[in-house]
Amino acid sequence: MADLTTNFAGIKSPNPFWLASAPPTNMGSMIERAFDAGWGGAVWKTLGEPITNVSSRLAGLDSGPTRLIGLNNIELITDRPLEVNLKEMAECKRKYPNHAVIASLMVESKKEAWQEITKRTQDTGCDGFELNFGCPHGMSERGMGAAMGQVPEYTCMVTEWVKEVAEIPVIVKLTPNVTHIVPPGRAAQNGGADAVSLINTINSVMGVDVDTLVPYPNVNGMAAHGGYCGTAVKPIALNMVSELARDAEFNIPISGIGGINTWRDAVEFMLLGAGNVQVCTAVMHYGYRIVEDMIDGLNTYLDSKGYASVGDIVGKSVNRVTDWGNLDLNYVVKAHVNEDKCVQCNLCYVACDDGAHQSFVFRETDGKRYPYVVEEECVGCNLCYLVCPSPGAITMERRDAGGPTQSWRERTNGQ
């Protein structure tokens, strides 16, 4: 059994799986149930001046019969009185001393307000803060959330305010609704943040009811953009995590968030530089119990790869991400159809013809018609391999001689 305990920016937890600040962490009793189910930590639903929510609040993106590959949410921060939350937080921390209890904070952009809530919350004995500079809907219209995170100077400034009074680690939660994630990440670091977490949710309009013509989620005939999360956002989150992880000036820990459903997703985030991960949408869909397989699967993976501790994988793939200009132009792969595994759906054929480089023809083998790759035409793009439903029927095979590598950068510098 590998060691799953983590020390994230000084915050210890029995495993790297935290619940993100969201509906599943709305109150003490929920978080206590989550800890009982196996979660290592939880970031409390953002504390601040209690708000009034609308109904309805959520909308989903389905893929065929697969529900909720994406979710969007227009629920705001906590609607519960601060005293109640703080009382429950203290109680929860007392009951679960070995779990990570993190307080998410968001108040108006005034030094006194931030410092007051920081101090009051600190008294609960919680393990750390997460500053919510990411919420893209509702709160941002009031100058909070993403409105902070989108301006690096504000991010730095508020982080400094909190750090002046905080005695426990401060994590800054970043919004993905920016052109480039590195400046706000560096700003958090410059403000003294002990870590960052990302991504918060993405601005989104989920869709339109084509019968009523009202977009989702319908609030009395109207809709507003909401925060997008779930499986569909994972690639965006992985990009942002890796951008920060490979930034030479950025060197504080990253808590990875965005579309994590399984141990495998978590491993991917950690390989690209996340010190731990936070999960929300998958729990909103299936409940706290999903952590069981996350823990078990992570353990099995680490054991099978010979890693003694989960910390050993953090950042292992960061140096495998580079700029396009550094990629090897001399590396050549070609698609190959393995007829014994081909089921003759011909999706590779049409995908290549209409979506790629017209490299397929049909060929008869033993009276059956199979797609066949004309290698001279194949550019090795992967599309056929990606659409093929039959594992192993299409393989991408190396065809260069294995000679010296040359990147675009090298090629153009040489001119």
Place this chain on the structure above:
Amino acid sequence: MANEYCTPLDITQIERNFAEINPAMSVPEALQEASRCLYCYDAPCMHSCPTHIDVPGFIKRIASGNVTGAAKLIFDANPIGASCARVCPVEVLCEGACVEKTLVKKPIEIGRLQRFATDHALSGGKQIFEKGESNGKSVAIIGSGPAGLSCASYLARLGYDVTVYEKRAKAGGLDTYGMAEYKMPQTVSLSEVEQVEKLGVKFVLNSEIGEEQAGRLRSGHDAIFLATGLGATNRLGIPGEELDGVVDALAFIEQVKTRDWKSVPLGQNVIVLGAGNTAIDAVTQAKRLGAEKVTLVYRRTEKDAPAYEYEMELARKDGIEFRWRTTPVEILGDGRVAGLRISDSDGTVSDIACDQVIKAIGQTKMSRFYNDVIGIETDEKGRVKVNEKMQTSDAKVFAGGDCVNGGAEAVDASQMGKHAAMGIHEMLTGEKVEFAGAILREPPKAPVDPNPH
């Protein structure tokens, strides 16, 4: 008379026994199943469908919520697509070719999805296609079964004035009278007839064509399409064939299809002669109707039985007994059937008791009608000779369906009706038309990029 020679079961039990074996899909079920479809390109299922329905195309439409469009795509290639959804041997056609069968041993339920779409379209009673603008030409169709309905539908859409002559009281042919009731009730076939009627096609029922009428059809129409199917059930040619209690399988099935269960003459110990798909329909329905013992007697081996394997399996599940390599020698009885004298493979003769004998030994060809009444040529097996346009030896007479292929599936007949409509149109106007799924061509190859990569 009070009929003791009928089912002993109560009606509720019979209704249960005759519930459709491939029930309708619910909306979530259909969506789930449709989403499983890979949307193959130049798909194997489409190739294996005799009418070449664009199966991935209609399934994709179901998945997108365009169920009406799905049905239209189906009916465009097969005007009896609702019947075929139920009675097609999908195991050996579309579903047998499905790549999901290869991939995960579980083909997409194409038949039931087709039923889902076509039920949706037909349930509203809406008209699916429009009658074409009249071109002033008229065609007579003899026989309203799958081939006749299909041909009528396409011709009407082209603007022909079409009259269908049907000898029975209801149109639809074997789809109306000959399909096992647990596969399809009559209403489905009749709703397809209704669609053809909505295209302006006239149906003249209870109208058998003799010499005199044939002459009138010839002079009164620009072309004739023969879709007469097959003739009467073959004779066994053994003593006792005239006894009370010896019935044709098709007559038996037809009576079952009235759903007037108590009126169907039924023995308690039934022997069905033959091992084709009709024989299976007879044994299973006799059993479901409540016969205590049903035995299938076939002169050759189980391997030789022409019935599809999944039909055989159905009979096995229904508890049918099989006597292979057993030849009937004489039907025994005094006025009424009391037994069957059989000869085993080694020539041993013995008697087995029974009180009903159902003959499912194939139907005759109506070659005399074709040769003498219509005046066209038949082949050595008595089938009407046609060219690739379904044109007979008489240029004005076309033919399709069982009378041409000697007896096949409804879907095969439907395709022939489509080709005949194309042939008739070309003959009468000189214009070539191609209906959906008439011909499947190799997909055109996209030109490759002339510039090197």
